Amino acid sequence: MARIDLVDLAHSYDGGNADPSSFALKPTSMTWRQGGAYALLGPSGCGKTTLLNIISGIVKPSRGKVLFDGRDVMALTTQQRNIAQVFQFPVIYDTMTVGENLAFPLKNRGVGRAEIDARVHEIAKLLDLVPQLDRKASRLTADAKQKISLGRGLVRADVAAVLFDEPLTVIDPALKWELRSKLKVLHRALDLTMIYVTHDQTEALTFADTVVVMHEGSVVQTGTPEELFLRPDHTFVGYFIGSPGMNVLPAEVEGRQARIAGHELSLARSYGGLPPGARIEVGIRPEFVSLAAAAPGLLAARIERIDDLGRSRFAHVRVGDLKIAARVPRGLSLGGNEAGLIFEPAHIHVYADQRRVEGAA
Numbered sequence: 001m002a003r004i005d006l007v008d009l010a011h012s013y014d015g016g017n018a019d020p021s022s023f024a025l026k027p028t029s030m031t032w033r034q035g036g037a038y039a040l041l042g043p044s045g046c047g048k049t050t051l052l053n054i055i056s057g058i059v060k061p062s063r064g065k066v067l068f069d070g071r072d073v074m075a076l077t078t079q080q081r082n083i084a085q086v087f088q089f090p091v092i093y094d095t096m097t098v099g100e101n102l103a104f105p106l107k108n109r110g111v112g113r114a115e116i117d118a119r120v121h122e123i124a125k126l127l128d129l130v131p132q133l134d135r136k137a138s139r140l141t142a143d144a145k146q147k148i149s150l151g152r153g154l155v156r157a158d159v160a161a162v163l164f165d166e167p168l169t170v171i172d173p174a175l176k177w178e179l180r181s182k183l184k185v186l187h188r189a190l191d192l193t194m195i196y197v198t199h200d201q202t203e204a205l206t207f208a209d210t211v212v213v214m215h216e217g218s219v220v221q222t223g224t225p226e227e228l229f230l231r232p233d234h235t236f237v238g239y240f241i242g243s244p245g246m247n248v249l250p251a252e253v254e255g256r257q258a259r260i261a262g263h264e265l266s267l268a269r270s271y272g273g274l275p276p277g278a279r280i281e282v283g284i285r286p287e288f289v290s291l292a293a294a295a296p297g298l299l300a301a302r303i304e305r306i307d308d309l310g311r312s313r314f315a316h317v318r319v320g321d322l323k324i325a326a327r328v329p330r331g332l333s334l335g336g337n338e339a340g341l342i343f344e345p346a347h348i349h350v351y352a353d354q355r356r357v358e359g360a361a
């Protein structure tokens with residue numbers, strides 16, 4: 001296990017000649033705590049795999065370095081970096097049994113027989129693979145094979161980190177749920193540093209203690225699932241995480257007042273020195289906007305549709321050209337499509353050029 005520091009890393013696939021704004025990975029510095037469960041979350045093409053491959057040594061970055069426990073590993077190969085990797089598709093030997101597959105990474109490192117047996121059994125037990133240990137891997141389904149790949153990634157206790165690149169893509173949805181929570185249990189049991197790459201927010205939020213959100217080659221926020229939900233640092237985090245995503249609305253902001261579509265809203269904090277010329281927006285999650293009967297003083301909205309998600313209902317409304325999602329309180333009955341919106345001031349954030357501005361008390 002190791003603490004991993006990324007120091008001013010940047011990468012462009014054309015050898016660093018491109019305009020920095022088009023880098024696959026823009027300048028990034030951060031620390032991955034020893035023993036942490038991280039998710040690297042972002043849409044396709046945002047640079048997740050590039051970052052993962054730089055950590056493992058598959059890609060040599062155009063700039064910057066990677067440290068494992070303070071030691072520069074840039075000259076080391078993946079094998080020398082002592083990283084375990086689990087990919088999207090199973091990487092196992094069909095001619096071997098499940099047990100032999102799990103034992104393989106340990107045998108390769110010259111671990112003794114007794115230790116191999118104990119570790120293989122521990123991992124097989126955690127992944128419910130004990131009954132299949134003596135079966136030939138070739139006879140298993142794609143799901144079961146991917147479970148073995150996960151096991152092979154987790155079997156060594158001495159790795160610097162385990163990197164997962166979208167490991168549940170080929171897994172059947174029902175088993176996906178099971179494996180996702182199992183990985184969390186495995187993390188606690190094995191005390192390994194794990195970095196889990198995904199574009200799926202549910203996967204990221206269920207697995208990780210810390211989620212690193214990437215957007216267009218940059219890390220835009222690193223935080224707990226709760227922090228990402230309650231205080232998105234970037235408008236992208238607001239609408240990428242959450243379902244429906246955060247409402248991001250053009251606004252004029254002065255002190256403790258915001259004006260949206262000509263309507264005055266009170267803010268919980270004061271925003272004095274917003275950068276001149278910046279695009280100002282307010283962000284509020286649908287959970288903190290309530291639909292109500294139209295009334296003077298409320299922002300007037302026209303309901304387009306209501307989605308019933310079982311435990312909660314969300315209305316999709318229009319205010320002029322703006323689209324807003326709002327929570328529908330239990331028991332609310334409305335005559336027609338006209339309604340009012342009530343905003344919770346404590347949950348309204350102000351953004352300048354997509355970055356959250358910290359207001360003053």
Ligand SMILES: Nc1ncnc2c1ncn2[C@@H]1O[C@H](COP(=O)(O)OP(=O)(O)OP(=O)(O)O)[C@@H](O)[C@H]1O
Pocket residue numbers: 013024042043044045046047048049050051199
């Ligand atoms: N080997 C390569 N050569 C040139 N460009 C590449 C290469 N690999 C990735 N890219 C580009 O770098 C950017 C980041 O890609 P990357 O694969 O890191 O993103 P990602 O977030 O992992 O996406 P995905 O989930 O689709 O793999 C993309 O614009 C991609 O087209």
